[in-house]
Amino acid sequence: MSYETIDRVAVLGAGNMGHGITEVAAMAGYDVTMRDIEDELIEEGYEGIAWSLEKLAEKDRLDEPAEEILDRIDTTTDLEAAVEDADLVVEAAPENLELKHDIFSDLEEYTDGDTLLATNTSSLPITDIAEAVDTPERVLGLHFFNPPVKMDLVEVIYGEETSDEAAEAGHEWVESIDKTPIYVRKDVRGFVVNTIVGPFGGEPAWMVSEGDATIRQADAAMVHQRGYPMGPFELADMTGIDIGYHVRKEAGDDVPPIVEEKVENENLGRKTGRGYYDYEDGETSETSQADGDGPDYEPGDGEGFDTLQVEARMVNRAAYLVGEGVATPEAVDTGVQLGLGFPEGICRRGDKLGLDTVLEKLETRLEETGHDRFEPHPYLEELVAEGTTGEDAGAGFYEYDDGDGALEGYHYLNATIEDRVLEVELDRPSRMNALSADLLGEIDDLFSAVDTEEIRCATIEGAGDRAFSAGADITGFGSLEPTDAMDVTPAFETVNDFPRPVVAKIDGYCLGAGLELALACDLRLATDRSAFGAPEIGLGLIPSGGGTQRLMRVLGETRAKELVFRGNHIDADRAENWGLVNRAVDRDDFDDVVAEFVDDLRNGPPIGLEVAKKVMNEGEDASLEAALAMESQGFGLLIGTDDVMEGTMAFAEDREPEFEGQ
């Protein structure tokens, strides 16, 4: 069966997920019909969309007026009318199998066989839902995360009968609405993301129940030592302790005593005003961290907590997903980063910890407790037995670059060479391409190892459509030792000293360490919507990737101090006016302007450009006399090159020179 191009979408359900999916589909240009069973529910959902679009418009995040997006949305309570012309139906009704069966058997009747049928279920098997139709091959899971307008991830899930054509059409559609799909190739409980989050919350709950940790200790350690966006108990309070409890019960898993106790006493988290922490009026206060006002752990509270025990269990779950063919390591890692805000992928984390260390932890705890939650998955055992124990061994879940200059093996950036230009993309769009220690390390490795003979210049840009880079990754700051913090500059120096010209392509935020990276580049081109700043002072910090010094040199004291002392943002026009960027151009013209610059650099004399860069960079810190001597030496060195011969001959023959770099 083939699925025609998807034009019309029907979303069944106007609740949080239903109206959120409707909104993102309409924002991407689709005509959408949102259906629910009562007018009142539809009105609430529609108002939710209008409110959210207004907020996005206020933040300048819409490409067109909100009214035009709303015009693409129809609403109805009539199921047949909603779906009869739809090319894709996304069901987002309450999580009740009987109800979903009723809906899907109606869909069988009201749609033709070419309509793709998706369910947004997070907890029911796709295979079971598809039993209600005669054509289960066209039924798949499209699992969005809450709220869909903010969360980039969508799990594309195969039921047992789902055809590749249906899954691929779903995957393609998700990409078309500017979300990131990951394939979940088997219909396993929890799919990918909830499979991993289970031990993130569950293991600390066991550890507290067994007297091995305290709640604050676990939350503080996971947040401040390991960089997770929230502590496991803080997260459970936010989502509702009963939710995790029911998931475990339904799966037939043991429930940690502390969870049982909370549910028995109806202390379910924020919504009841009391959970693992106490909340004022059921809401934690952002300003007060005192007792009674929500999570009140401090960075130092995490001392002595065994984060490896928690992470080893998550890595074991990842081994299950990969080993059973449910998902690739890349899909698992994308899933946890975009779906849970994890600072890095869990497969990647396992490879860094060492899979032998992970296995040893599981085996030791299994022996000590006899609890099957520590049972290592055979795939993990296999990887260790084969010696593929992670990054240090050159392979684990992933293969690692052996440092020979290849462009493969990076996790936080993408690098390609196109027509003699090294194109580098910082690839952490969900974190605004914030520069983590890992990403900085990869920039350093790439620019140190790449074969410069193959390239004439390099460009650096940010993935996604919001930022070049919003600075150093703040989430890791809590656990930084002063010595680590002083180690951020090597990547910037490597870029600064790179023997080829480097161009920063800036579209969006360029802040903090992101600005410092741009300053380490030779040329900076920006779109007119970009914003620049050194906001470190607002965190009580100063720039430490060369910002204070390079800003002084590029802008002069007056302007540099304004940026560093005030920590404010300046727009692209001002940045151009101040000489912080070479050009600030309309977004529609950006690619053309970049191409003009890159063409000049690509076709210029490689040795001449290298010498010019070196003399100009080094001369800046020397006395004028020494700098002039350096310049003369450079000139003398170049005069004997074939490129100079070619340049002068091309001039005489009135043609474009073809420099070979000889």
Ligand SMILES: C/C=C/C(=O)SCCNC(=O)CCNC(=O)[C@H](O)C(C)(C)COP(=O)(O)OP(=O)(O)OC[C@H]1O[C@@H](n2cnc3c(N)ncnc32)[C@H](O)[C@@H]1OP(=O)(O)O
């Ligand atoms: C030596 C060098 C030191 C430094 O560089 S210190 C860091 C300097 N940089 C900053 O202080 C900028 C921090 N970021 C921001 O101020 C804001 O963001 C923006 C103004 C750039 C954008 O604001 P909005 O449009 O409201 O987006 P959003 O919800 O704040 O950000 C989207 C996601 O990106 C994550 N994020 C943004 N910047 C960073 C960062 N620097 N480190 C880590 N994460 C960052 C957020 O947390 C969030 O993530 P979620 O969706 O999971 O909540």
